[in-house]
Amino acid sequence: MSNQETNTRRTIITILRTEGPMSAGDLAERIGITEMAIRRHIATLERDDLIFPTTIRQPMGRPAKVYQLTEVADELFPKSYHSLMLDILEDIVRVDGEDKIQAIFDQREERLTSQLNEMLEGKSLEEKVQALAEMQNNKGYLAKWERKDDGSYEIIEYNCPIAQVSKVYPQTCACETNVFRRVLGTEVDRSQCLAEGGSSCVFKIETGEQTEG
Known part of the structure; x- marks a missing residue:
């Protein structure tokens, strides 16, 4: 795994921790990479049990799929x-x-x-x-x-x-x-x-x- 891939996944985890659940599209826009690229990172983070998808209802249109951190991911952040x-x-x-x-x-x-x-x-x-x-x-x-x-x-x-x-x-x-x-x-x-x-x-x-x- 390259340092760039590792840094991108750390950025995803940090964004989800500080800004809350977010869709793949919003994450891609927030980080500045393609949605296809963000989905590859999401697949790896899901595999490692660091994030999981959930569906939220919206006032209009179809329900949206967003991603949030698991309890396992919480252990990545410093504790005292x-x-x-x-x-x-x-x-x-x-x-x-x-x-x-x-x-x-x-x-x-x-x-x-x-x-x-x-x-x-x-x-x-x-x-x-x-x-x-x-x-x-x-x-x-x-x-x-x-x-x-x-x-x-x-x-x-x-x-x-x-x-x-x-x-x-x-x-x-x-x-x-x-x-x-x-x-x-x-x-x-x-x-x-x-x-x-x-x-x-x-x-x-x-x-x-x-x-x-």
Whole structure:
């Protein structure tokens, strides 16, 4: 794909974000290219699940087909959720003290453990490891799992969507490890951590006797 094609598609996405749903003809006129060319870009953006067509009624004439952004496209725009989260956690410390932060993460651990135990009930250890890795991957952690030669397992996360928060509040990492340990019912050791400078987060999962989470 040429840089010009990429830039044109970014322009389409930006226009739809700032100006709202628009027809192919209006987009072509707005950008200054032919309608045939704009339709090729639209086809690619639809294929990539970044835009979708919808029909709107008009006071006169036939209904018009316009294009708008999907939720997937929304993720292309900068976000600063971590800044908001850090501000909130800092305010909590100022109002209620450091102990309140730990209480919040303890509650999060209980909630996630309960939810995951219900979702993974009846699965074998390997099935649970696979399911956890898939769930983390869907959340943007670029996670995978593998079985080692000694029979143990590893979940490896190559990205941390909350790394900025984890660097300030390591409770986030401890919470994740504890949830894995309780849901899997076996020992889980975090041997590497992105927030601590590692190249990935690596969770080593033993295959010893399982316990209740």
